[in-house]
Amino acid sequence: MSATTPSSTLQEPLTPFAVLDRSVIDANIDRLERRLADLNLPLRLHVKTSKSVEVTSRVHREGPQPIAVSTLAEAEYFADDGYTDILYAVGLAPAKLDRVVALHARGVDLSVLVDNTDQAEAVAAASRVSGHRIPALVEIDCDGHRSGVRAESPELIEIARILHDGGAELRGVLDHAGESYFSTGAEAQARDADAERAALITAAQRLREAGMPCPVLSSGSTPTAHSPSEKGGMTELRAGNFVFFDLVMAGIGVCDLDDIALSVVVTVIGHQSGKGWILTDGGWMAMSRDRGTAAQKIDQGYGVVATLDGEIIPDLLMTGASQEHGILELRHGSGGELPELPVGTRLRVLPNHACATASQYQEYSVVDRTEDPTRILENWPRCNGW
Numbered sequence: 001m002s003a004t005t006p007s008s009t010l011q012e013p014l015t016p017f018a019v020l021d022r023s024v025i026d027a028n029i030d031r032l033e034r035r036l037a038d039l040n041l042p043l044r045l046h047v048k049t050s051k052s053v054e055v056t057s058r059v060h061r062e063g064p065q066p067i068a069v070s071t072l073a074e075a076e077y078f079a080d081d082g083y084t085d086i087l088y089a090v091g092l093a094p095a096k097l098d099r100v101v102a103l104h105a106r107g108v109d110l111s112v113l114v115d116n117t118d119q120a121e122a123v124a125a126a127s128r129v130s131g132h133r134i135p136a137l138v139e140i141d142c143d144g145h146r147s148g149v150r151a152e153s154p155e156l157i158e159i160a161r162i163l164h165d166g167g168a169e170l171r172g173v174l175d176h177a178g179e180s181y182f183s184t185g186a187e188a189q190a191r192d193a194d195a196e197r198a199a200l201i202t203a204a205q206r207l208r209e210a211g212m213p214c215p216v217l218s219s220g221s222t223p224t225a226h227s228p229s230e231k232g233g234m235t236e237l238r239a240g241n242f243v244f245f246d247l248v249m250a251g252i253g254v255c256d257l258d259d260i261a262l263s264v265v266v267t268v269i270g271h272q273s274g275k276g277w278i279l280t281d282g283g284w285m286a287m288s289r290d291r292g293t294a295a296q297k298i299d300q301g302y303g304v305v306a307t308l309d310g311e312i313i314p315d316l317l318m319t320g321a322s323q324e325h326g327i328l329e330l331r332h333g334s335g336g337e338l339p340e341l342p343v344g345t346r347l348r349v350l351p352n353h354a355c356a357t358a359s360q361y362q363e364y365s366v367v368d369r370t371e372d373p374t375r376i377l378e379n380w381p382r383c384n385g386w
Contacts, residue, residue: 010374020380050232065085066087075088139173189224
């Protein structure tokens with residue numbers, strides 16, 4: 001499936017549907033590219049946010065470059081478009097190795113991620129049986145956020161040895177500063193980035209001292225990618241959310257509301273005047289259940305509400321959601337008045353978590369606020385599934 005060129009406006013498609021502003025995407029890309037140019041560090045774009053060849057081509061203007069994926073469906077989708085340097089950046093389920101081998105047979109250099117000996121033994125065995133030396137990175141836990149082994153742990157050497165001696169390719173180490181998504185401000189995010197970098201350097205040094213190669217040191221998250229920190233010793237930086245940004249990123253100071261490229265168009269379908277509610281046809285199936293701003297200084301509910309042309313409506317939030325119903329009301333403590341929004345009015349809602357909201361849709365309706373913020377210029381398909 002490829003992009004299509006419609007002749008319509010945001011008033012025409014049935015709601016809810018996802019909208020991207022390409023001018024905002026391009027500005028977000030330019031911002032990170034300037035940062036990476038200062039660091040002289042290559043980007044491995046994480047495509048899990050957009051899952052779209054068309055969005056990725058805004059970054060890779062001269063053709064396919066290295067990417068990270070979160071599913072094998074993404075790897076296959078991007079391989080179909082000529083991408084050959086792909087990192088599957090989720091801990092490997094051994095049953096998926098047949099699909100990994102199939103991609104290698106197509107000429108795709110697909111590397112996998114492991115953090116335990118069972119995974120390492122499965123990758124080594126698949127390498128021997130298939131005749132393809134499957135490249136693997138060992139995941140390092142830099143902040144206790146999720147998975148990985150500590151850089152100082154004995155397990156690191158054991159896992160790496162199984163890969164290196166067992167027929168696979170030990171390509172290096174990787175970490176992800178997941179706790180940075182809870183760190184507000186540049187100073188806190190710089191500390192996270194420093195911890196991310198230090199963990200990889202320690203892990204790489206230990207592997208090399210044990211007589212094993214470690215050519216790749218892969219770090220990344222959108223907050224740490226934008227932080228004012230040193231990246232010396234890293235060989236690549238991974239980030240993906242930055243192409244769209246979202247309310248969580250705005251809440252920790254990585255971006256502003258104007259930098260959020262993704263929104264969902266919904267329609268007003270009713271009112272509960274006694275409760276101060278406006279009802280829409282966009283519930284959690286349209287926005288996702290993600291409430292990532294709930295723990296932040298400013299809770300944005302399920303999303304910030306804007307007019308159809310993208311102007312933020314002061315203090316109007318999507319505060320509640322059932323499967324297909326959204327509840328809009330004024331922010332608690334607001335001194336404003338609930339706006340008059342008749343049944344049939346179309347609105348945009350900015351998401352808490354761009355990756356989760358985008359995953360509800362098969363395609364994006366693309367606009368450009370520098371031209372006409374309500375005219376749909378293209379429809380860009382995306383990949384879903386696992």
